Amino acid sequence: MAEPPRTTVRRDEDVHFELVAGPSTYRARTDRPVQYVTVANGQGTVLGYVWANDEDDAAGWTVRKAGGDEAFNRGALYVSRLRDAKARGISPTAALAELRQYCDPARPSHVVPGSLTEAPSLAALQERAAGD
Template identity: 60%
Template sequence: MNEDLLFNEAPGGPPRYSHLSNKPVQYLTVADRRGQVIGYVWANDEDDAAGWAVRKAGGDNAFNEGSVWAIKLHDAKARGIAPTAALAEMIQESDPTRSSHVVPGSLTEAPNADVIRRLANPT
């Protein structure tokens, strides 16, 4: 009962982008139908990294609608698409009549992924 538990990661599972990047990232602002920002999708090709940062201030609505953007990232990685190409697809396929969409003209660069996480959820 006093021994440390050892966890070994099992091989397999779906491919995923890394959630870490200390290099510059590109990001998109995502809003709901009413125009309220629900989060940000970010990407960096050099680190093969991308992620979804939900705005906790958006509550359950932001969390639920934001899951679509995380799924889009998972699907893009499974198809072998570079992270920033996934962002380009999201811009191209965005539809403001859906429950959430990319804010037009929102493609921006930030110094790293942590900046995006702080943007989504300032302390």
């Protein structure tokens, strides 16, 4: 049985793309000192660190390599909270201060009370997370 010939419809209109902005985010890099808090799971295992630097409008989540998949997955919550804070127009360190309220060890992950500290750079914090 013969197949009917295919007809390809071609369009000759110009295609116009519109640039659509994604969610508001802080910068993901800084070479300056960062303030950070430690995040742990319900058993007290350190999963990673939430960090911030106002001078570069930067903040983010640094996963602790030894925390494995759980550390990576739990970080999404803190990244989401940082995006919400940026959308509200608050500074990175103010966002970090807000995150410190999530300190209930009964939760799947929490900010370790009293863990706010400073690292000389984001690179130094990342080295700590890789070596812990």
